[in-house]
Amino acid sequence: MSPQLTLQAPVALPPPELTDYLEKLWSQDLESASGASTFTLLVWQPAWVEQHLVRTGRLDGPVTGVVRTELLEAAREAVLTCDLPLSISPLSPKLAWALGQQSGDHAIEDLRGQHIDAAISAFQPRRLITLAPTLNHGQPLETLVAAYCPLPGEGTTAACGDVVVLRGDFGALQQGLQLLQPLVPADLPCWVWWNGSLDEAPELLEALAEPGRRLVIDTALGTPRRCLDLLESCVGSGQPVNDLNWLRQRAWRESLAMVFDPPSRRDALNHVVQLDIDVEGTHPVQGLLLAAWLADRLGWHWVESNAAAEEGISAEFERNDGIPVQFHLTPVPVGVPSSHPGSVVGLRLICQPPGSQPLCVILCSESGGCMRLEAGGMARMELAEEVVPMAHATDEWEMARLLGGGHDSTNPLLAAAAPLAAKLLPNA
Amino acid sequence: MTVTLTNPLRVGLRQERVVSPQCLVIFGASGDLTSRKLVPALFELFRQRRLPTEFAVLGCARRPWSDEEFRGHMAEALGDLIHEHRGAWDQFAAGLFYEPVDLQQPEHLVRLAQRLEVIDRHRATRNNRTFYLSVSPKFYGSGCSALAAAGLLSDPERSRVVIEKPFGRDYGSAQELNRIVQTSAKESQVFRIDHYLGKETVQNILVLRFANTIFEPIWNRNYIASVEITAAETVGVEERAGYYESSGALRDMVQNHLTQMLALTTMEAPGRFDAEAIRNEKAKVLQSARLADELEPWNCCVRGQYGPGGTARRPLTGYRQEPGVNPNSTTETYVAMKLFIDNWRWQGVPFYLRTGKRLPKRMSEVVLTFREAPVHLFDAAGGSPTANQLILRIQPDEGAGFRFEVKSPGSGMRSRPVDMHFSYDESFGEPSDEGYVRLLADAMLGDPTLFTRGDEVEAAWRLYTPLLELIEDSPWQLPVHPYEARTWGPAAADNLLGRDGLMWRRP
Structure with a gap:
């Protein structure tokens, strides 16, 4: 639970009264407390898998939208009972869909938007608005409001915020959009966290991601084409966009850069001839973003992409000196998939500097090991091998890092990689 | 000269806080520090995308410049850097403003407050202000009082004040200045700057000590025989004669930069990595530090002053011949001293500090010399085995080195010392930021970790009080020894270590 003090139990209000109530709350009830001059965080929080798991009795409630161990365990068990492939990620939309076909009517205590992760509440959001779509079709719009102040720490003063939850089915939330505009303080930055699949409710996503708002998406959730096209279009239109899938890949970029920090190795980067990336399961986006980042940094030009065997992808780049670089992305089945589909689990880079020994760089994940990439005749090469630490950060922690960073534009590395990654994905 | 290729994979990997x-308000905006350090650092932050669009710099000084004139002066000072990044400069310069202000004139502060309100409206800076006092030290106290009287420091969440060194001239004046400053603002609003703390290598002392398990168990009197801290400059007094004549090396370098390096090298591990925990430990260790002989300080301190030197083709003038310097000046340009720290970790370990101008080499380093092996089993090539040394190079060639004995090749079993080197330049594919980049960003983010707290500054001044009193009351007891320019200081400084059977490291 988060280090926050709810000044009042969340109050359910008729939607038309919401704005007036908040105004009164700050002008009268909280007159002595100062409102945090920070940001608004608008969260699309469907938590479909969690809702279905609770509805079907596989998980005890309440539904909070926060990923916890019990939720992942219940989801992994559900993958088995739903007869889905083992490599399906426990929070995959495919699992949500499969669970949706199963019967169950356990009551759902819905606390979405009221559990704020400690990492996020530490940054004292001025207003946290959660859009919580429900499973029940026809559920009308409900609005809940609560004020909160962080527990005062040493030397800090209470700067308070409020929590607003809009709950209902898709249609109701669509109607509720008109309430949102006056709820977002115009003078503070607004972050929009689309914490769900990018395939769902595209019109709602478009409405939330107004120009100037800082959009946070996860390109591990949704069909790869939709994820990359959306990312590319955001970059193209100048919408500030952050991708949790890109952020989770941080350790791979850092580890690869570290390999080439010694000056004696740097020249080898001009002579790369082959790049192989292994990803967990069949979602290629993280792997493609990593390849695109590398290609952008090394000035390679994309030539062509093709679908390869077993849902893999092969592509060709051309270096500045005209030499081709072969790229292969290979999906690797895993027994216990992580909660993020398509995580990179291995990378191999082969460099052939003229007149010196070829260099083979292998990065592998702590979970997967390097054996698969070590195969294939590297005996005559200088081998540089690193184990990339597993990312243990939760999405909420990554989100908190973004909020703390405060960037109001897209990371230039992501902006450069996104269009290239979209090209790398072969059209179906 | 070897040219190192940059590592293209490093570019942009760092994602720092915005x-x-x-609005950053710089008092003394027509001065050298603003054009040479502050504005270049701000422009660097801008290019690193660490300044938001809702940002402004308001330069303040007595000169009747306009916004455009201020921008022009800053552009001139940045020179080639602007030509390389013309588009970025144009965007950045649009947020530069200027207001003629004399901090001693209350009506000027009223006008300043009004101008800030206008900037708040136009640049959406939301009443958040950082006031940077880049003015003569004699105006620090009155400047803070004036800002407080104008109500510009009244909101501790939205306003902060950055104060340049030197913070006081001695223990008493530092106490008095602290009293004035702390009457004007809360301690959490006050950022006392020491640009040495902005250096990566100074910060690295903490990481080296507390992120590795191999160092901390031996980082104490049981294994360390002595510690040397050196900050050597090749330059003379240059344009700063007026200031330097009244400060000298002790006030200019030792009380702040060398003492900060001492504190980071000797402090206990903080309970957690936050500003207060770190500053508590630094203050504690400085409170345990003392001159090796407080009653007779002339036994543990040597002062020097550079005389003429150089070569026939490039002669160097002596300090007393420098423009603006009293021809009979007794201001020290070199100082060396021996300290002890009376706590469980460091009892009995001598700490030797030295700094000087017109020395042969520009360098700063911390050298930890370890105790010798209890038994010498092998012949040493140099007669006796060399003690292990850990060398933390602060500048230039930032990095660390470790000196240890190995077997000398051949049929016998003779040992000789070798050096193992870590270099920031070679290990990281990108250069470190200039210290002011880090410190300005931290001040504007409200992170005080790399700034000195009031009690720390007072403890540092108290440590040198016996010396300052001696110089003030009976300077003949601590004479200024002349030394030739571009040599390693007076012979008396060598004797300071020689008495303990040691020698300064010659880097």
């Missing part, structure tokens, strides 16, 4: 919307 400063919150605010």
